[in-house]
Amino acid sequence: MSGDFAGLVAVVTGGASGLGAAIARRLVEDGARCAVLDLAVDDVPEGTVGIRADVTDDASVTTAVADVLDRWGRLDVLVNNAGIGAQGTVADNSDAEWHRVLDVNLLGMVRATRAALPALRESPSAAIVNTASIAATAGLPQRALYSASKGAVLALTRAMAADHLPEGIRVNAVCPGTADTPWIDRLLSVADDPAAERAALEARQPHGRLVSADEVAGAVAYLASPRSGSTTGTAVAVDGGMQDLRPRPRRG
Structure with missing residues (x-):
């Protein structure tokens, strides 16, 4: 094997599709042995090993990680990617939905x-x-629950980085903008005007398009690589400048 991850073992949760699949493919291309943990693992990226796991079930996750160690004897990189979406204002989601999303998006990483x-x-x-x-x-409008879950992920990332740096474990986050994934396709499919909704999503990112899954995977590979040994406790935005830029409106 060759590449930045030669000889290393990686686990990607939620790695069977979307961003997770792109991340898993990139890690394999860069030399890693990679296990994909997901609810369904019948169609995982080529070169990866699929292991069924439910991040809302502690025993399931523990068993899956033990399987990785039995198979390869080590674990070097963990990509906590499993997550679900939610729409609505703070008034729109029930307590049960808040618990469900936080259970996956936040406690799943824990x-x-x-x-x-x-x-x-x-x-x-x-x-x-x-x-x-x-x-x-x-x-973002209509994203109260989802935003709360991902804001917690960002805070958790920094706390974990502080806790585990003395142990030699780097912890970082990637903050994608709206990415061109199956989740967005499902979101658009129920919109009144899917084409108009897609155009609006593209327009709100300063570079004028959706983020690609491969672009997010590249940022994850950078953060996880041994070459980035002095990078910890940070979040890399892959959002076409949406987080920090305020460009002038484009003229037709």
């Missing part, structure tokens, strides 16, 4: 990290990358 920590402490190149979102740093 469970996977907790299971992986003993092995990561033994790695000379330990890294954790959490998938946050532009929703963690910018107020």
Whole structure:
């Protein structure tokens, strides 16, 4: 094997589709042995090993990580990517929906990290990358619950980075803008005017288009790579400038 991740073992939660699949493919291309943890693993990226796991079930996650260690004897990189979406204002989602989304998006990362920590402490190149979102740093309409979950992920990332730096474990986050994934396709499919909704999503990102999954994967690979040994406790925005830029409106 060759590449930045040669000889290293990675786990990507939610890695069977969307951003997770792109991340898993990139890690394999860069030399990693990669396990994809997901609810359905019949169609995982080529070169990865699919392991069924439910991030809302602590025993399921613990068993899946143990499977990785039985298979390869080590774990160096954990990408906490599993997540679900939610729409609405703070008044629109029930308590049950708040609990469901936070259970996946936030506590799912806690469970996977907790299971992986003993092995990561033994790695000379330990890294954790959490998938946050532009929703963690910018107020978006109709995203109260989702934004709260991803804001918590960003805060958790910084706290984890502080806790585990003395153990040699780097922790960072990636904050994608609106990405061209199956989740967005499903969102658009129920819109009154899918074409207009897609155009609006593209227009709100300063570079005028949706973020590609491969662009997010590239940022994750950078953060997880041993070459980034002095990068920890940070969040990389992959959002076409949406977080910080205020460009003038384009003229037709």
